[in-house]
Amino acid sequence: xxxxxxxxxxxxxxxxxxxGIARGRSVFPALARPWQNLLIRRSLEKPVYKEKLRLxxxxxxxxxxxxxxxxxxxxxxxxxxxxxxxxLDRAMACLAQGTIPAAGGQIGxxxxxxxxxxxxxxxxxxxxxxxxxxxxxxxxxxxxxxxxRDIRSRQTDLDLRLGAAGESxxxxxxxxxxxxxxxxxxxxxxAALDQNExxxxxxxxxxRVYEARMRAGQARAMRPAAVKGGVCDAVCHx
Numbered sequence: 442x443x444x445x446x447x448x449x450x451x452x453x454x455x456x457x458x459x460x461g462i463a464r465g466r467s468v469f470p471a472l473a474r475p476w477q478n479l480l481i482r483r484s485l486e487k488p489v490y491k492e493k494l495r496l497x498x499x500x501x502x503x504x505x506x507x508x509x510x511x512x513x514x515x516x517x518x519x520x521x522x523x524x525x526x527x528x529l530d531r532a533m534a535c536l537a538q539g540t541i542p543a544a545g546g547q548i549g550x551x552x553x554x555x556x557x558x559x560x561x562x563x564x565x566x567x568x569x570x571x572x573x574x575x576x577x578x579x580x581x582x583x584x585x586x587x588x589x590r591d592i593r594s595r596q597t598d599l600d601l602r603l604g605a606a607g608e609s610x611x612x613x614x615x616x617x618x619x620x621x622x623x624x625x626x627x628x629x630x631x632a633a634l635d636q637n638e639x640x641x642x643x644x645x646x647x648x649r650v651y652e653a654r655m656r657a658g659q660a661r662a663m664r665p666a667a668v669k670g671g672v673c674d675a676v677c678h679x
Contacts, residue, residue, distance in 0.1 A: 447618075447637050455574035455586060479559065481651045487643075490516050494555055496532055496563075497524075498601050504530040508601065510541075510552055520621075523548045529601060536563060567594050567646050568605035569617075582622045584630070589617040594650045610649050617644060 484491045491514070498508040510532050511524035525545045527535070535541055539556040541549035555561065569592040576584045593607035611617065618639070620626060634640075 447633055447639065455584070456577055478651060481647055484645065485648050485651070490514070492555070493647075494552065494561055496536065496601070498529070501604055502529045502601050504528070504602070508532050510535065512548075512552055512555060523551065525549050525552065533600075536561070563599040565594055565596050565647055565650055566599050566601070566605075566607065567592070567650075568607055569593065569646075582624050582627060584627065585621045587619045587621070589619075590615075592617060592646060594646070596650070596654075610646065 480491070480493055484493065493513050495511055495513065496508055497511055498506070502508055505528050507526050508529045509524045509526055511522055514521045514523075525541070525548050527542070527545075531542070536556070539553065539561075541553040541556075543549070545552065569589040571590075572588045574586045576582070590611075592610040593605070594610060595607035620630070
């Protein structure tokens with residue numbers, strides 16, 4: 442597998458990040474207007490600007506453990522993240538009430554506005570095991586490489602305290618690698634990618650879940666005995 446050949450080549454230039462190995466790392470997006478799936482539909486259309494909100498933990502948290510309520514915005518291919526840290530029980534209350542504690546400051550007010558504007562509620566739980574690398578020598582590129590494995594999702598029991606089990610999104614043995622840099626990808630990394638015939642591709646974790654759900658709804662709708670129920674599933678529950 443190409444990722445297995447690539448990792449040794451990284452050893453001379455990058456090292457494990459402080460959060461380098463995170464098992465059971467969970468991402469909990471709260472997506473807009475579930476009956477319309479507004480934000481994910483916009484995202485899959487690849488617009489100039491898109492945004493989402495998620496509740497993130499590193500591992501399976503308890504009530505008092507800190508989690509991150511995070512906005513992710515992408516403008517013309519550049520990603521911006523703004524987040525606040527707070528205990529899980531308080532974060533869950535914020536999502537339920539649509540309010541953010543005053544201590545959240547400007548970022549908290551932006552998150553509260555997003556909650557109100559889109560009337561967000563938790564929609565899916567995503568979990569994966571991640572290995573993250575950063576440069577040995579800091580540079581303006583701020584290079585970071587992440588490799589995710591065992592990516593899984595579930596659309597029930599949307600509580601981070603209930604563990605990270607879910608349905609796999611990738612075939613066995615597959616990995617998702619992301620290369621994040623403020624400027625250009627270093628030439629040594631370009632050469633390693635080319636040597637291993639690794640090419641860029643578009644991949645959205647929640648996008649995969651949404652598209653699979655759409656296909657399942659359409660398949661049910663095409664069955665004569667289940668037309669009414671299939672349409673209801675697609676419109677009311679998706």
